Amino acid sequence: MKIRWSRTILLLTPATLLAAMLFVYPVFGVLSLTVHDGTSFTGEPIRQVFNSQLSIIVLQRTFVTAATVTLICLLMGYPMAYFMAGLSPRKRVLATYLILLPFWISVLIRTYTWIILLGREGILNKALVAIGLTAEPIQLLYTPFAVHIGMVQILLPIVILTCLTSILDVERDLVKAARILGATPAQAFWKVLFPLSVSGAATGGIICFILCLGFFVTPTLLGGRTSLLIANLIDLQVHKTLKWDLAAVMASAMLAATFTCLLAYWMLTRKRAEFATGGLAR
């Protein structure tokens, strides 16, 4: 036992040191900036952020956008995962591959693609004008609509795959049993499959929500002035206005929000092992 202990420590040391040096230390630097101005403790940065209408609005907007995007991803992702679960294993592998294909392309490239598609002289607007639905091009790019589309496209594969594992995880025989006992296909789905897989879908939702909170590139490239999210505001405070203390307060607020989500995730998952691993434990 003693030998194993020292070996474990030895194996963990490099990673721990690296994480401590490059992650924990800077994070504490950021946290200390929120309450300490270099010479003494101060509540000024926190007061300034929470008194500023702009930061409150952007914080709210970030949470609302994250929630909306997560909802859209779940509404689109769960049916897709349900469809994939019904495919033969070979076809399912192919479908998984097709879903992962865009996932492997750089976020930047995928986001730029939307600029080409949604622009005033882009394909969509040209088509709309050509079929006479609108006389003038519509402003699609640089709107919250474009930001939502861009974010959903990036996050959807993650949600589909977490939903898929949770659906596959449900014992197929249970659905069969329900059918044998006289349930209609819809009843079998809503009374058996859905309740058993919804926890896995929620896991995907929480992951999606946390990722949404930190989105930067998509709102920068596809958003207009009113689709700026908290990450953009932090960038602005660091690079434009040099208010590092205010940036630190906002970053800490996001960190707290992420930890709250992780806590929710942990509370939900500790009850059930298959939930925690998205069904991978089997």
Place this chain on the structure above:
Amino acid sequence: MTKITRRTFGIAAGALAGSLAFSPSFAEDVTIVVNGSGGALAQTITKIFEEPFTKATGIKVRPTAPVSLPKLKAMVESGNVEWDVTELNGDDVVTATKAGWLVPIDYKAIDPDNKLPAIAKQPTALVRASYSTVIAFRTDKFGGKTPQSWADFWDVKSFPGPRSLENSPKGNLEFALLADGVAPDKLYPLDVDRAFKKLDQIKKHIPVWWTNGAQHVQLLIDGEVSMTSSWNGRITPLKNEGKPVDITFKGGALMLSYLGIPKGAKHQKEALQFMKFRMDPVASAEFVKQVPYPGFVPGMMELLDPAFAATLPTSPANAAVQFDFNSAWWADNLDAVQARWNEWLLI
């Protein structure tokens, strides 16, 4: 493992001897780090200034990017100064000088014959280039009419279509006041309230506020906007390629760009040598032919084709229709105005 083998000892001794032997020649093998704005511009600077400089002096140059006041602040405050020379814009110079992040420049080393005009020689920064923020527009969107002023930029009836401006109060407040009828020589101190009131009128016609030089060009070429504020050097090459775009210098903001030496820079003597080299008229003329951002290098204008010189922001005809951007006013007021700008723009 604690025993020093003969081999390890040999290596250690060799390394020691080596470092001793090489220490005298170390001083000659200097590399200075010159921070600039990167991109295609950096390649031109490397070819025209940095490589010939290394050939002439033996001092190597490593270019870095981008220009960033926060980075300068972080470097000087942490005492770990990587840059020996950095580009700076006008109000960066004022802010950095006040904060003590720049060293005073020894003009006896850069300009021994005292030929540079006084405007080029700030105590802590040397003027490297001048450029203008001007109106750029599509020539195919207004039925042959061309905008002539910021009032035309605000006139969405005569010149329909979306517009873009930079996501910064700098310059935009001036443009708004010019559009509202303020005389160019009466701009400063800026009437901030009046400027924001005028900006309110154009706000809804601006779907996107650009943040870098490449972006506003793209917006114009893609047809996302029909008019935008723009840096003067970006549009002319596209116009020459036959794209339907043009600029007017009327109402443009004439701005200066500087070179400065960060406090605590490791090779200040070599940095001065490099800055002196940047003031060479022949190299500067060659540079301006490729990038139309002229500095105040004496003897450079005489080396240029007069027709080309007339397209530069500092040519007498163009300078006359522009206003001098007042960096000092902005350095004093940027914090407050930027905060107001952010609230105005982003809510």
